[in-house]
Amino acid sequence: MEEGRMRVAVQKTWSNFHLLAVLYLVIFLVASSTVNAKPGFINLNCGLPNDSTTTDELGYVYTSDDQYIDSGEIKSVASQFISNPTMYQTLRSFPSYGRNCYDLKPLIQGKRYLFRASFMYGNYDGQNILPIFDIYLGVDPWYTVKIDNASHILWTEIIVTANTSVNVCLVRTGGGIPFISVLEVRPLPDEIYNGTSWLITQMRTNTGSMGPSRFTDDAFDRIWTPEYNGYGTPIRNTSVYLTGRPDFPVPAAIFQTAEFSSTPIRFSWPADDQADGFFIFLYFSGLIQYGNSEASNMTVDISGKLICTFSVGYMKSMTLYDDQPLRYDAYSVSISATNGSTRPSINGFEVYKAYKATGYATYSQDTDALVAIKDSYHLQKNWVGDPCLPQGYFWDGLNCSFSNPAAPRVISLLIYSRADRLFAYRDLSNSGLEGPITDYFAQLTAIQSLNLSGNNLKGPIPDSLGKIKSLTSLDLTHNHLSGPVPSSLVERQKNGQLVLRTDNLDTPKPNHMLLIILLVVASAVILALVIALYTYLRRRNADEPLVFKGDHTFTSTELAEATDNFQRVIGGGGSGYVYHGLLRGSEVAVKKLNNLTNQLAKQFAAEITSLMRVHHKNLVSFIGYCSDKNNMIIIYEYMAKGTLQKLLSGLEYLHTGCSPPIIHRDIKTSNILLNENFEAKLADFGLSKAENHDGFNSMVTAVAGTPGYIDPEYSITCTATVKSDVYSFGVVLLEIISGQRPILFSAGKPLHIAQWAKSLLYTGDLLGIVDGRIEGRYSIKSIRRVADVAVRCTSDRGEDRPTMTFIVQELKEALQMDLSDSVDEGYTFASGSRTEQSEITDLSFIDAPTAPPAR
Known part of the structure; x- marks a missing residue:
């Protein structure tokens, strides 16, 4: 920023103080009578029961957040925190899903709004663990919420140009369960905080004040942090009634208090690599008359650079600002007097982090189709916000492609329940999809896999599904559909373009050898363990003694000869080795156990018992055993290809x-x-x-x-x-x-x-x-x-x-x-x-x- 670039806005005060007092009273009474009916305000007391209301210290009426969100649980703070403001006695907690979103509508497209979210933990869950989580506006990060004390109220604000609706999302990041106490929306005039950037409130301070942080004459209900004796000597002059220019309206209380110092006034904040810079607004008023001079002459330096030299007249106000964000490696503001006859002063200031939203969003046709599907079937799903963004927080049951990161596409839709990312099929006939298959599914033109199984869908299968060229898997089983399968789907199936599952049509049988091998492996384990369970339960129920039966017994001498005195090792481990042998004309695998402990003997008995009772093509065949003297040996069929591991x-x-x-x-x-x-x-x-x-x-x-x-x-x-x-x-x-x-x-x-x-x-x-x-x-x-x-x-x-x-x-x-x-x-x-x-x-x-x- 060049010297002199800082803009200056000046306004004079009223000259008749009696008239001022009357006017001030009228304004206060009018404001108080209409505070509950601010146009465009959204006031949500999160966790408040539906149809209930609360009123804050300014008289604003707050309603339940229930109509703006489909997820979360209503909670109350612990009893020792009930003395806090009424607004913070309830909250909404989000133990389920990684992302939970409020849908704030209707908002005016293209209009600037201030969004404020407030949090007070209050040990509502009895865990006394202070959570950390993120809050997003749409698909872009807004703020990381770090609760530092169970009784502290933390708030964060952001100013954006809105679409017709805006989603405020709480996102779990591994540091505890997200929650929110209060959510507020305040419309702003176009001329204030002008710009296309998102503005995240860094600081907003009322210097020289020990009073409240909100004011009835603040048309935008901003929170001003009071600061007393933090930058100099406090001074107050309630005779001054200044509100700044219309394009920068400031509550009168801000101009009625200030801090003066004999040395430069300084404040600073850290840089942010993610920011596009910072906007700074400085507020001054002439509360002191310096002898024959009515002006207080000062300079402003920002990060060591002279920004502006100016004068503030007695009973006048001034706002210094720039319509472009400042960009420095570190940020500090210094306000100094230009001569010894005056002292530097400041009444208040605002600092906003400028941030450009990505502009990314799921392909709009996909989003519209999913919303229509949800509305058509009255789905009780956590489908709020963007379907695919941010990455890692898809809507429940979706999978997305990010070949174009700015406009991801929905490629998979599974209509069955999922609990915390663990899929589990269940029948949704009483709470899922009922009625005909809507044509909105066909508007998902990039979808590859569509699973509508286990619902109560009725009527014909629409031909429109066969026109989705990207569709490779369609599951319509376990519904109540009628009529023939459309020819478009049958043709795609015959051409190998689609795997189709219906209750009316068989799907092709797999014939890929390597995949079949893997399926056999899985089947072998399943069958073997089920058979072993059956054997175990039979023996247990019959109370049979653990003895070896049958005639497949061998002597250790015979087995030594079959294996060349146990020389041909083909496998094994710490408990013993497996040898290749030729026994009675057949190749065998001989497992000889070493270190003959009681535990090993029990394992040997368990294995022999199971192997003698079960036979299946996917179980290694048992040939016999040897248990003479100190030898424990088991003889299996020989498996030429060895272990899967090898x-x-x-x-x-x-x-x-x-x-x-x-x-x-x-x-x-x-x-x-x-x-x-x-x-x-x-x-x-x-x-x-x-x-x-x-x-x-x-x-x-x-x-x-x-x-x-x-x-x-x-x-x-x-x-x-x-x-x-x-x-x-x-x-x-x-x-x-x-x-x-x-x-x-x-x-x-x-x-x-x-x-x-x-x-x-x-x-x-x-x-x-x-x-x-x-x-x-x-x-x-x-x-x-x-x-x-x-x-x-x-x-x-x-x-x-x-x-x-x-x-x-x-x-x-x-x-x-x-x-x-x-x-x-x-x-x-x-x-x-x-x-x-x-x-x-x-x-x-x-x-x-x-x-x-x-x-």
């Missing part, structure tokens, strides 16, 4: 999932074996345990399993659940996708594969996870689906992990998504490793020791 360095596998009512406790790639035809079979039930027989809830036991695969929640609580196996399967799935081991080294420190994968997924680097050595092509959409499931399986908390039913469903959908992609669309060639693009450096593997050892 085969991960070049195959493309997708998807897995299992959660039966028996806990395996040692699911890992080395316990999934492959024969010469790549048929997968599950091995090793030595650690398996049935859950609580009465309720199938959980069991408390010593932590068992293999590091890297062990559920972290199980490690802490010693309580294994079916979700413990889900965690292990998530690790296996990440191994299959990436070709990495469960424990990696990054910069010399161990890193779990789940943490590594999540960091890449959250930054959008999907290909960084996929093993670069995989040859051929794979479906990006399908592998993204699988990676997402794997990450959910490895959530730290068991309650956040999906169920077996969900995992299997996602597996099927991933397979069908793969089928729906053509050679030229939706596939990518994997060429070279992408690990160098992640945050992993000096990547190496660590072979985790087993506990108990792998067998």
